[in-house]
Amino acid sequence: MRKAPAMHRAVIHLNDAAPEKIQTVLHNTANLLAALGPEIQVEMVAHGPGIAVATTPAPEELTTELTGLLAAGVSLCACRNTMTARRLTPADIHPQAVVVASGVAHLVTRQTEGWSYLHP
Secondary structure, eight states, X not given: OOOOOOOEEEEEEEOOOOHHHHXXXXXXXXXXXXXXXXXXXXXXXXXXXXXXXXXXXXXXXXXXXXXXXXXXXXXXEEEHHHHHHTTXXXXXXXXXXXXXXXHHHHHHHHHHTTXXXXXX
């Protein structure tokens, strides 16, 4: 009997607002999808300064890449604690982002559930 292929799950940590760091994370995520195909589930978790990926108007290249990743099924999680500290409302957050109570707690939970952790 043949075993079904394992479902890959990866959670990617983004806590840096520098455009080059955001671009690195987006490129790494695209490469991950290309390498592992539709059998992978990916979440990008943005907190602290990294919340910029979900709030700040980015250069067109970053916006285009993020839109493509979201369309491919990647989830973008925004930290409610960061939102509160920065006085951001849900209206300030990307419409496709999922707000999680705590970005760091979400990362720990996903790792406990067996997700691969990436922090480019």
